[in-house]
Amino acid sequence: MAQVIIFAPAHDIHASAVAWSLRRAGVEALVSSSLRQGSASRFAVLAGADGLHGWASDFQPAEVSAVWYRRPSRPGLSDQAELDRWFSAQQWALFQKNFLAVAHSTVPALWVNEPAASVAAESKLLQLRVAAEVGLDFPEALVTNDAGQVDQLIRRWGRVVFKTFQGHAWEDRATQRYYNTDVSVLDAASELPEAAIAFCPGIFQRYIEKQCDLRVTVIGERFFCARIERKSGGAYLDWRPAILDEDMDVQPFQLPPAVEARLRELMRRLGIVFGCIDLVMDGAGRLFFLEVNQQGQFLFIEKMLPALPLLQAASAMLAGGRTDYALDGRFTAGFEAYLDSADYQQALAAPIDEAPPTTIEPAVTD
Numbered sequence: 563m564a565q566v567i568i569f570a571p572a573h574d575i576h577a578s579a580v581a582w583s584l585r586r587a588g589v590e591a592l593v594s595s596s597l598r599q600g601s602a603s604r605f606a607v608l609a610g611a612d613g614l615h616g617w618a619s620d621f622q623p624a625e626v627s628a629v630w631y632r633r634p635s636r637p638g639l640s641d642q643a644e645l646d647r648w649f650s651a652q653q654w655a656l657f658q659k660n661f662l663a664v665a666h667s668t669v670p671a672l673w674v675n676e677p678a679a680s681v682a683a684e685s686k687l688l689q690l691r692v693a694a695e696v697g698l699d700f701p702e703a704l705v706t707n708d709a710g711q712v713d714q715l716i717r718r719w720g721r722v723v724f725k726t727f728q729g730h731a732w733e734d735r736a737t738q739r740y741y742n743t744d745v746s747v748l749d750a751a752s753e754l755p756e757a758a759i760a761f762c763p764g765i766f767q768r769y770i771e772k773q774c775d776l777r778v779t780v781i782g783e784r785f786f787c788a789r790i791e792r793k794s795g796g797a798y799l800d801w802r803p804a805i806l807d808e809d810m811d812v813q814p815f816q817l818p819p820a821v822e823a824r825l826r827e828l829m830r831r832l833g834i835v836f837g838c839i840d841l842v843m844d845g846a847g848r849l850f851f852l853e854v855n856q857q858g859q860f861l862f863i864e865k866m867l868p869a870l871p872l873l874q875a876a877s878a879m880l881a882g883g884r885t886d887y888a889l890d891g892r893f894t895a896g897f898e899a900y901l902d903s904a905d906y907q908q909a910l911a912a913p914i915d916e917a918p919p920t921t922i923e924p925a926v927t928d
Protein backbone atom coordinates (compact mmCIF):
# COMPACT_ATOMS: atom_id res chain seq x y z
CA MET A 563 0.00 0.00 0.00
CA ALA A 564 1.25 3.43 -0.91
CA GLN A 565 2.51 5.61 1.89
CA VAL A 566 2.97 9.37 1.76
CA ILE A 567 5.28 11.14 4.15
CA ILE A 568 4.53 14.77 4.95
CA PHE A 569 7.15 16.82 6.78
CA ALA A 570 5.13 19.45 8.61
CA PRO A 571 3.98 20.30 12.11
CA ALA A 572 0.54 19.16 13.31
CA HIS A 573 -0.83 22.71 13.12
CA ASP A 574 -0.07 23.08 9.40
CA ILE A 575 -3.53 23.22 7.82
CA HIS A 576 -2.29 22.28 4.35
CA ALA A 577 -0.52 19.18 5.64
CA SER A 578 -3.52 18.21 7.74
CA ALA A 579 -5.93 18.69 4.82
CA VAL A 580 -3.84 16.64 2.41
CA ALA A 581 -3.33 13.85 4.99
CA TRP A 582 -7.09 13.82 5.59
CA SER A 583 -7.81 13.62 1.87
CA LEU A 584 -5.29 10.81 1.36
CA ARG A 585 -6.54 8.74 4.30
CA ARG A 586 -10.16 9.02 3.18
CA ALA A 587 -9.08 7.36 -0.05
CA GLY A 588 -7.18 4.60 1.78
CA VAL A 589 -3.68 6.02 1.36
CA GLU A 590 -1.48 5.94 4.43
CA ALA A 591 -0.16 9.40 5.36
CA LEU A 592 2.50 10.03 7.96
CA VAL A 593 2.78 13.61 9.17
CA SER A 594 5.87 14.56 11.16
CA SER A 595 7.83 17.80 11.53
CA SER A 596 11.10 15.99 11.09
CA LEU A 597 12.54 12.60 10.31
CA ARG A 598 12.27 11.69 13.99
CA GLN A 599 8.59 11.20 14.67
CA GLY A 600 9.20 10.22 18.30
CA SER A 601 11.34 8.19 20.72
CA ALA A 602 10.45 5.00 18.89
CA SER A 603 11.77 6.18 15.51
CA ARG A 604 14.71 4.15 14.21
CA PHE A 605 16.70 4.71 11.04
CA ALA A 606 19.59 3.24 9.18
CA VAL A 607 21.31 3.99 5.92
CA LEU A 608 23.70 1.35 4.68
CA ALA A 609 26.41 2.72 2.41
CA GLY A 610 27.96 -0.08 0.36
CA ALA A 611 29.64 -0.67 -2.97
CA ASP A 612 26.25 -0.80 -4.67
CA GLY A 613 25.11 2.53 -3.25
CA LEU A 614 22.87 3.57 -0.37
CA HIS A 615 20.00 1.66 1.21
CA GLY A 616 17.66 3.42 3.60
CA TRP A 617 15.64 1.76 6.35
CA ALA A 618 13.21 3.30 8.83
CA SER A 619 10.90 1.92 11.48
CA ASP A 620 8.17 4.50 10.83
CA PHE A 621 7.83 3.87 7.11
CA GLN A 622 9.06 1.56 4.39
CA PRO A 623 11.17 3.53 1.93
CA ALA A 624 10.27 1.26 -1.00
CA GLU A 625 6.54 1.70 -0.34
CA VAL A 626 6.64 5.49 -0.15
CA SER A 627 5.09 7.05 -3.25
CA ALA A 628 5.95 10.64 -2.34
CA VAL A 629 7.44 12.86 0.32
CA TRP A 630 5.92 16.27 0.78
CA TYR A 631 8.75 18.38 2.14
CA ARG A 632 6.43 21.09 3.33
CA ARG A 633 7.51 22.66 6.65
CA PRO A 634 10.44 20.57 7.85
CA SER A 635 12.18 21.32 11.11
CA ARG A 636 15.02 19.85 13.09
CA PRO A 637 14.27 16.64 14.97
CA GLY A 638 12.44 17.39 18.23
CA LEU A 639 14.16 16.00 21.34
CA SER A 640 11.87 17.00 24.19
CA ASP A 641 11.99 13.38 25.41
CA GLN A 642 15.74 13.65 26.06
CA ALA A 643 17.48 15.02 29.15
CA GLU A 644 18.25 18.70 28.72
CA LEU A 645 21.99 18.39 29.39
CA ASP A 646 22.34 15.70 26.73
CA ARG A 647 20.36 17.57 24.15
CA TRP A 648 23.01 20.00 23.02
CA PHE A 649 25.13 17.20 21.62
CA SER A 650 22.35 14.90 20.45
CA ALA A 651 20.51 17.79 18.77
CA GLN A 652 23.54 18.38 16.59
CA GLN A 653 23.89 14.69 15.86
CA TRP A 654 20.23 14.48 14.88
CA ALA A 655 20.34 17.67 12.83
CA LEU A 656 23.37 16.47 10.93
CA PHE A 657 21.99 12.97 10.52
CA GLN A 658 18.84 14.46 9.02
CA LYS A 659 20.89 16.76 6.82
CA ASN A 660 22.91 13.79 5.58
CA PHE A 661 19.76 11.78 4.99
CA LEU A 662 18.08 14.61 3.06
CA ALA A 663 21.16 15.40 0.99
CA VAL A 664 20.69 11.99 -0.63
CA ALA A 665 16.91 12.09 -0.49
CA HIS A 666 16.30 9.99 -3.59
CA SER A 667 18.67 7.24 -2.54
CA THR A 668 17.28 6.85 0.96
CA VAL A 669 13.62 7.25 -0.04
CA PRO A 670 13.25 6.61 -3.79
CA ALA A 671 9.99 8.51 -4.15
CA LEU A 672 8.68 11.73 -5.69
CA TRP A 673 10.01 14.53 -3.45
CA VAL A 674 7.82 17.61 -3.38
CA ASN A 675 10.13 19.35 -3.52
CA GLU A 676 13.53 17.79 -3.56
CA PRO A 677 15.23 19.19 -0.38
CA ALA A 678 18.34 20.77 -1.94
CA ALA A 679 16.33 22.29 -4.80
CA SER A 680 13.73 23.60 -2.38
CA VAL A 681 16.36 25.48 -0.38
CA ALA A 682 17.95 26.95 -3.51
CA ALA A 683 14.55 27.94 -4.92
CA GLU A 684 13.89 30.13 -1.86
CA SER A 685 16.39 32.64 -3.29
CA LYS A 686 14.48 35.44 -4.98
CA LEU A 687 17.61 36.42 -6.85
CA LEU A 688 18.04 32.92 -8.23
CA GLN A 689 14.38 32.96 -9.26
CA LEU A 690 14.80 36.24 -11.13
CA ARG A 691 18.00 35.11 -12.78
CA VAL A 692 16.29 31.97 -14.03
CA ALA A 693 13.23 34.04 -15.06
CA ALA A 694 15.55 36.14 -17.24
CA GLU A 695 17.15 33.00 -18.68
CA VAL A 696 13.81 31.51 -19.71
CA GLY A 697 12.54 34.80 -21.18
CA LEU A 698 9.89 35.71 -18.61
CA ASP A 699 9.15 39.41 -18.19
CA PHE A 700 9.63 40.71 -14.67
CA PRO A 701 10.06 44.16 -13.09
CA GLU A 702 13.71 44.98 -12.48
CA ALA A 703 14.56 44.40 -8.86
CA LEU A 704 17.32 45.64 -6.60
CA VAL A 705 18.28 43.93 -3.36
CA THR A 706 20.19 46.45 -1.31
CA ASN A 707 20.83 48.34 1.91
CA ASP A 708 22.15 51.38 0.04
CA ALA A 709 19.90 54.44 -0.08
CA GLY A 710 21.80 55.95 -3.02
CA GLN A 711 21.04 52.92 -5.16
CA VAL A 712 17.36 53.09 -4.22
CA ASP A 713 17.32 56.78 -5.10
CA GLN A 714 18.73 56.01 -8.56
CA LEU A 715 16.09 53.36 -9.08
CA ILE A 716 13.32 55.81 -8.19
CA ARG A 717 14.78 58.38 -10.60
CA ARG A 718 14.80 55.75 -13.33
CA TRP A 719 11.36 54.20 -12.74
CA GLY A 720 9.38 56.90 -10.99
CA ARG A 721 7.75 54.49 -8.60
CA VAL A 722 9.38 51.60 -6.80
CA VAL A 723 7.89 48.89 -4.59
CA PHE A 724 9.62 48.07 -1.31
CA LYS A 725 9.14 44.55 0.01
CA THR A 726 10.78 42.37 2.60
CA PHE A 727 12.29 38.92 2.34
CA GLN A 728 9.92 37.82 5.04
CA GLY A 729 6.92 39.44 6.68
CA HIS A 730 7.23 40.66 10.25
CA ALA A 731 4.73 41.84 12.86
CA TRP A 732 5.39 43.63 16.14
CA GLU A 733 3.66 45.47 18.92
CA ASP A 734 4.51 48.95 20.16
CA ARG A 735 4.52 48.41 23.95
CA ALA A 736 3.80 52.05 24.71
CA THR A 737 0.67 52.29 22.57
CA GLN A 738 -0.07 48.54 22.33
CA ARG A 739 -0.62 49.02 18.65
CA TYR A 740 0.26 46.26 16.24
CA TYR A 741 2.29 46.86 13.13
CA ASN A 742 3.41 44.67 10.30
CA THR A 743 5.68 45.07 7.35
CA ASP A 744 3.75 45.96 4.23
CA VAL A 745 4.47 46.24 0.57
CA SER A 746 4.88 49.98 0.06
CA VAL A 747 5.37 52.25 -2.92
CA LEU A 748 8.19 54.80 -2.95
CA ASP A 749 8.45 57.77 -5.28
CA ALA A 750 10.39 61.02 -5.62
CA ALA A 751 8.66 62.39 -2.53
CA SER A 752 9.69 59.44 -0.31
CA GLU A 753 12.27 59.92 2.40
CA LEU A 754 15.24 57.61 1.99
CA PRO A 755 17.05 57.78 5.33
CA GLU A 756 20.55 56.48 4.64
CA ALA A 757 21.16 54.99 8.10
CA ALA A 758 17.76 53.30 8.32
CA ILE A 759 18.14 51.67 4.89
CA ALA A 760 21.71 50.65 5.69
CA PHE A 761 20.45 49.06 8.90
CA CYS A 762 18.47 46.35 7.13
CA PRO A 763 18.48 45.25 3.46
CA GLY A 764 15.28 44.92 1.50
CA ILE A 765 13.91 44.31 -1.98
CA PHE A 766 13.16 47.32 -4.20
CA GLN A 767 11.41 46.72 -7.49
CA ARG A 768 9.99 48.72 -10.34
CA TYR A 769 6.32 49.36 -9.61
CA ILE A 770 3.86 47.88 -12.08
CA GLU A 771 0.51 49.64 -12.44
CA LYS A 772 -1.63 46.53 -12.16
CA GLN A 773 -4.88 45.44 -13.66
CA CYS A 774 -4.92 42.32 -11.49
CA ASP A 775 -2.74 39.73 -9.76
CA LEU A 776 -2.45 36.12 -10.89
CA ARG A 777 -1.71 33.24 -8.56
CA VAL A 778 -0.67 30.08 -10.34
CA THR A 779 -0.58 26.91 -8.25
CA VAL A 780 1.65 24.42 -9.99
CA ILE A 781 0.98 20.86 -8.88
CA GLY A 782 3.17 18.63 -10.98
CA GLU A 783 2.30 19.07 -14.63
CA ARG A 784 -0.99 20.81 -13.92
CA PHE A 785 -1.26 24.57 -13.68
CA PHE A 786 -4.18 26.12 -11.79
CA CYS A 787 -4.38 29.83 -12.38
CA ALA A 788 -6.54 32.32 -10.52
CA ARG A 789 -7.01 35.99 -11.30
CA ILE A 790 -7.32 38.22 -8.23
CA GLU A 791 -8.76 41.71 -8.19
CA ARG A 792 -11.41 43.86 -6.49
CA LYS A 793 -15.06 43.29 -7.31
CA SER A 794 -15.33 47.06 -7.22
CA GLY A 795 -12.63 47.21 -9.90
CA GLY A 796 -8.84 47.39 -9.99
CA ALA A 797 -6.03 45.53 -8.29
CA TYR A 798 -4.87 45.51 -4.69
CA LEU A 799 -1.41 46.82 -3.95
CA ASP A 800 -1.03 43.65 -1.87
CA TRP A 801 -3.92 41.19 -2.01
CA ARG A 802 -2.88 39.01 0.93
CA PRO A 803 -4.28 41.11 3.78
CA ALA A 804 -7.53 41.30 1.76
CA ILE A 805 -8.21 37.56 1.65
CA LEU A 806 -11.23 37.86 3.96
CA ASP A 807 -12.54 40.92 2.12
CA GLU A 808 -16.02 40.72 0.64
CA ASP A 809 -14.71 42.82 -2.20
CA MET A 810 -12.05 40.34 -3.30
CA ASP A 811 -12.79 38.60 -6.56
CA VAL A 812 -11.05 35.39 -7.60
CA GLN A 813 -11.74 33.89 -11.00
CA PRO A 814 -10.16 31.14 -13.10
CA PHE A 815 -7.74 32.45 -15.68
CA GLN A 816 -6.22 30.85 -18.76
CA LEU A 817 -2.53 31.67 -19.01
CA PRO A 818 -1.20 32.50 -22.47
CA PRO A 819 0.53 29.31 -23.69
CA ALA A 820 3.87 31.09 -24.17
CA VAL A 821 3.92 32.32 -20.57
CA GLU A 822 2.89 28.91 -19.27
CA ALA A 823 5.68 27.25 -21.25
CA ARG A 824 8.24 29.64 -19.75
CA LEU A 825 6.92 29.04 -16.25
CA ARG A 826 7.24 25.29 -16.83
CA GLU A 827 10.82 25.81 -17.88
CA LEU A 828 11.45 27.98 -14.79
CA MET A 829 10.12 25.20 -12.54
CA ARG A 830 12.19 22.63 -14.39
CA ARG A 831 15.38 24.67 -14.04
CA LEU A 832 14.72 25.29 -10.36
CA GLY A 833 14.18 21.53 -9.99
CA ILE A 834 10.81 21.88 -8.26
CA VAL A 835 7.48 20.16 -9.01
CA PHE A 836 5.24 22.20 -6.73
CA GLY A 837 5.05 25.96 -6.35
CA CYS A 838 2.76 28.95 -6.05
CA ILE A 839 3.70 31.55 -8.63
CA ASP A 840 2.81 35.23 -8.28
CA LEU A 841 2.37 37.23 -11.46
CA VAL A 842 0.92 40.67 -12.11
CA MET A 843 -0.84 41.97 -15.22
CA ASP A 844 -0.38 45.57 -16.29
CA GLY A 845 -2.99 47.77 -17.96
CA ALA A 846 -1.99 46.53 -21.40
CA GLY A 847 -2.43 42.87 -20.42
CA ARG A 848 1.28 42.14 -20.21
CA LEU A 849 2.25 39.59 -17.55
CA PHE A 850 5.19 40.02 -15.19
CA PHE A 851 6.65 37.30 -13.00
CA LEU A 852 7.18 38.24 -9.35
CA GLU A 853 8.13 35.07 -7.54
CA VAL A 854 7.52 31.39 -6.91
CA ASN A 855 6.85 30.17 -3.36
CA GLN A 856 8.04 26.60 -3.44
CA GLN A 857 5.83 25.74 -0.44
CA GLY A 858 3.23 28.46 -0.73
CA GLN A 859 -0.32 28.42 0.59
CA PHE A 860 -2.91 27.35 -1.96
CA LEU A 861 -6.02 25.98 -0.28
CA PHE A 862 -7.41 29.47 0.33
CA ILE A 863 -7.65 29.75 -3.45
CA GLU A 864 -9.78 26.59 -3.59
CA LYS A 865 -11.94 27.97 -0.80
CA MET A 866 -12.67 31.08 -2.86
CA LEU A 867 -12.76 29.23 -6.16
CA PRO A 868 -13.97 25.63 -5.64
CA ALA A 869 -13.74 25.07 -9.41
CA LEU A 870 -9.97 24.63 -8.91
CA PRO A 871 -9.59 21.17 -7.31
CA LEU A 872 -6.26 21.87 -5.62
CA LEU A 873 -6.64 19.50 -2.67
CA GLN A 874 -7.55 16.67 -5.02
CA ALA A 875 -4.66 17.44 -7.32
CA ALA A 876 -2.11 17.53 -4.49
CA SER A 877 -3.52 14.26 -3.11
CA ALA A 878 -3.45 12.56 -6.51
CA MET A 879 0.13 13.60 -7.21
CA LEU A 880 1.40 12.44 -3.81
CA ALA A 881 -0.55 9.17 -3.84
CA GLY A 882 0.55 8.31 -7.35
CA GLY A 883 4.11 9.49 -6.84
CA ARG A 884 4.16 11.11 -10.26
CA THR A 885 3.77 14.58 -11.66
CA ASP A 886 1.56 13.43 -14.56
CA TYR A 887 -1.23 12.15 -12.31
CA ALA A 888 -4.87 11.70 -13.33
CA LEU A 889 -7.72 13.62 -11.73
CA ASP A 890 -10.02 10.63 -12.01
CA GLY A 891 -12.29 10.96 -9.02
CA ARG A 892 -10.29 8.86 -6.57
CA PHE A 893 -10.04 11.90 -4.33
CA THR A 894 -13.48 13.35 -4.24
CA ALA A 895 -13.55 15.64 -1.25
CA GLY A 896 -12.44 19.23 -1.52
CA PHE A 897 -11.11 21.72 1.01
CA GLU A 898 -14.61 22.81 2.02
CA ALA A 899 -15.35 19.25 3.24
CA TYR A 900 -12.07 19.17 5.15
CA LEU A 901 -13.10 22.31 7.02
CA ASP A 902 -16.06 20.34 8.42
CA SER A 903 -13.82 17.50 9.62
CA ALA A 904 -12.48 16.63 13.06
CA ASP A 905 -8.98 16.72 11.53
CA TYR A 906 -9.36 20.44 10.90
CA GLN A 907 -10.34 21.03 14.53
CA GLN A 908 -7.33 18.97 15.68
CA ALA A 909 -4.96 20.98 13.49
CA LEU A 910 -6.39 24.23 14.87
CA ALA A 911 -5.85 22.96 18.43
CA ALA A 912 -2.31 21.67 17.83
CA PRO A 913 0.42 23.61 19.63
CA ILE A 914 2.70 25.78 17.55
CA ASP A 915 6.18 24.51 18.28
CA GLU A 916 9.07 26.85 17.87
CA ALA A 917 11.56 24.38 16.43
CA PRO A 918 13.99 26.14 14.10
CA PRO A 919 13.58 25.29 10.44
CA THR A 920 15.86 22.71 8.92
CA THR A 921 18.89 24.18 7.28
CA ILE A 922 20.72 22.37 4.56
CA GLU A 923 23.26 23.79 2.18
CA PRO A 924 21.79 25.21 -1.01
CA ALA A 925 22.43 23.14 -4.08
CA VAL A 926 24.86 24.41 -6.65
CA THR A 927 22.50 25.10 -9.51
CA ASP A 928 24.84 26.71 -12.01
Ligand SMILES: Nc1ncnc2c1ncn2[C@@H]1O[C@H](COP(=O)(O)OP(=O)(O)O)[C@@H](O)[C@H]1O
Binds near residue numbers: 772775798852
Ligand atom coordinates in the same frame (compact mmCIF):
# COMPACT_ATOMS: atom_id res chain seq x y z
N1 LIG B 1 6.80 45.33 -8.65
C1 LIG B 1 5.54 45.33 -8.19
N2 LIG B 1 4.61 46.15 -8.73
C2 LIG B 1 3.35 46.16 -8.24
N3 LIG B 1 2.92 45.37 -7.25
C3 LIG B 1 3.80 44.51 -6.70
C4 LIG B 1 5.16 44.45 -7.13
N4 LIG B 1 5.83 43.55 -6.40
C5 LIG B 1 4.92 43.05 -5.53
N5 LIG B 1 3.71 43.62 -5.70
C6 LIG B 1 2.49 43.25 -4.96
O1 LIG B 1 2.82 42.97 -3.61
C7 LIG B 1 2.27 41.71 -3.20
C8 LIG B 1 3.37 40.75 -2.75
O2 LIG B 1 4.32 40.62 -3.77
P1 LIG B 1 5.36 39.42 -3.94
O3 LIG B 1 6.34 39.84 -4.97
O4 LIG B 1 4.60 38.17 -4.20
O5 LIG B 1 6.11 39.39 -2.54
P2 LIG B 1 5.99 38.45 -1.25
O6 LIG B 1 7.27 37.70 -1.19
O7 LIG B 1 5.86 39.43 -0.12
O8 LIG B 1 4.79 37.57 -1.41
C9 LIG B 1 1.39 41.24 -4.36
O9 LIG B 1 0.04 41.60 -4.13
C10 LIG B 1 1.93 41.98 -5.55
O10 LIG B 1 0.97 42.26 -6.52
Ligand SMILES: [Mg+2]
Binds near residue numbers: 840853
Ligand atom coordinates in the same frame (compact mmCIF):
# COMPACT_ATOMS: atom_id res chain seq x y z
MG1 LIG C 1 4.09 36.52 -3.03
